[in-house]
Structures are given as structure tokens and as C-alpha cells.
């Protein structure tokens with residue numbers, strides 16, 4: 001992509017090299033958004049950008065970077081500002097989990113996960129929310145998880161990072177709504193992406209029973225964003241599971257979660 005068309009509406013999708021991010025990109029391009037695609041794997045981003053430009057009358061910009069590096073969110077914003085790209089829709093999707101007991105996990109990997117899932121997400125959201133409020137317009141979607149709804153042994157730090165995303169996003173929804181900016185939290189359950197290859201969690205009958213394809217999860221998230229909803233859980237099984245946490249004592253919730261997320 002060479003000359004940026006600033007008349008286009010632009011969406012920024014983090015974690016666009018696989019899984020949900022790829023489908024966010026396709027769905028937003030189909031709605032006419034030009035796209036900034038970011039993740040670490042540049043070859044994947046470039047292939048996706050070429051496919052999107054071949055099928056839709058939109059522009060794309062690929063920025064390969066590691067969002068787990070401190071300062072990466074500000075660097076991303078700086079690069080886009082340099083190209084006069086204004087972001088109307090921010091999809092904060094990049095994230096990963098680590099399955100297993102915390103004491104078995106490499107500390108540096110846990111720190112990188114928290115930096116990506118929490119710090120980079122917060123920084124990028126704040127940077128773009130500030131601009132959107134000045135324009136009195138904008139939409140932000142944050143990807144949390146059903147594990148945000150209860151303590152989740154074997155995903156202790158990951159689930160806690162997603163509880164942060166859920167709480168942060170719903171609170172921000174109220175703060176920004178009077179300024180014409182919507183914030184929506186999408187909390188998927190098990191979804192067929194590369195997530196489990198990265199986290200190291202084996203396939204189980206329970207997981208397979210809940211597994212959703214990525215495309216409908218993304219469509220449900222984007223529909224909720226367009227309606228200005230604060231929060232959405234895709235799929236009736238996932239919705240029932242998260243709703244049931246309101247009824248059960250926390251000790252029951254975490255023991256059930258431990259059983260569901262047990263190591264095989």
C-alpha cells in the first residue's frame with residue numbers, strides 16, 4: 001500500500017496473523033473499512049493484506065511488531081500518526097494463554113503474557129480512546145474470555161489477565177459513552193484457532209463440546225460493537241456458563257473450573 005486514503009474509515013486489528021484476528025479483518029473489510037493489521041508474523045499479515053485488497057475496495061497497512069515489548073503500543077500509534085491514519089475502530093485482540101500450574105511456567109513468558117494481555121491493551125486503548133473522544137466518535141472492542149468470569153486453576157494468570165480486560169472494558173464503556181465512543185468486551189469460550197497450540201492445553205471432550213468456529217464468534221462480537229453493547233459472550237453454552245457464575249458460590253466455581261481445566 002502506498003498513498004493512504006484518509007477519507008477511508010480505518011480499523012486497527014491487533015493479532016491479525018491468525019485465528020480471530022484474521023476473521024475480524026475479513027469481516028471489517030467486507031463492511032468497507034480499510035485496515036491496519038498488526039502482529040509479529042509479517043509474512044502472514046502480508047498474505048492476509050493481499051487477499052483482502054484482492055477482494056475488497058479497501059486499503060491495508062501491515063505493521064509487524066511485538067506488542068509484548070514495553071512501549072510497542074505507543075510506537076504503533078506513532079507510526080500510524082506519521083501516515084495520517086485515523087483509527088475509527090480499534091480491535092484489541094492480540095493475546096495468548098499459558099496452560100498449567102504457574103510454578104511450572106517460565107517467569108519471562110508469564111511477564112510477556114501480562115504485558116501483552118493487560119499493559120499493551122490498556123496503553124493502546126487509552127491512546128486511541130483519547131483521540132476518539134476528541135472526535136466524539138469511535139468504537140473499541142476488547143477480546144477477553146469466558147475464563148474472565150471465574151478463577152481458573154491451570155490458567156490462573158491468563159484468566160486473571162482476562163478478568164482485568166472484562167472489568168476494564170465494562171468500566172470504560174460507562175466512562176466513554178457520554179463522549180460518543182463505545183467500548184465492547186467480547187468473551188469467547190473455546191474457539192478453533194491457534195490458541196491451544198500456543199497455550200499447550202490438550203484437546204478434551206469438554207473442550208470439544210464447547211468449541212466454536214472463529215467466524216461466528218467474530219460476527220457476534222462485531223454485531224455487539226455496532227449496537228454499542230458493553231459486553232457479549234458468544235454461543236448459548238458459553239453464555240449459560242458465565243451466567244451461572246452469578247448463582248454459584250466462588251468456592252464451587254473455582255473447584256468446577258479446576259475439574260474442567262484439569263490436566264489429562
Ligand SMILES: NC(=O)c1ccc[n+]([C@@H]2O[C@H](COP(=O)([O-])OP(=O)(O)OC[C@H]3O[C@@H](n4cnc5c(N)ncnc54)[C@H](OP(=O)(O)O)[C@@H]3O)[C@@H](O)[C@H]2O)c1
Nearest residue numbers: 015017018019020039040041067095145190191193194195
Ligand atoms: N481461541 C480461544 O479458545 C479463545 C478463547 C477466549 C479468548 N481468546 C482470546 O482471543 C484472542 C485471539 O486469540 P486466538 O484465539 O485468535 O489465538 P491465535 O490464533 O493464537 O491468535 C493470537 C494472535 O495474537 C498475536 N500475538 C501473540 N503474541 C503477540 C505479541 N507478542 N505481539 C503481537 N501480537 C501477538 C498472534 O500473532 P503473532 O504470533 O504473529 O505475533 C496472533 O495473531 C486472544 O486475546 C485470546 O486470549 C481465545
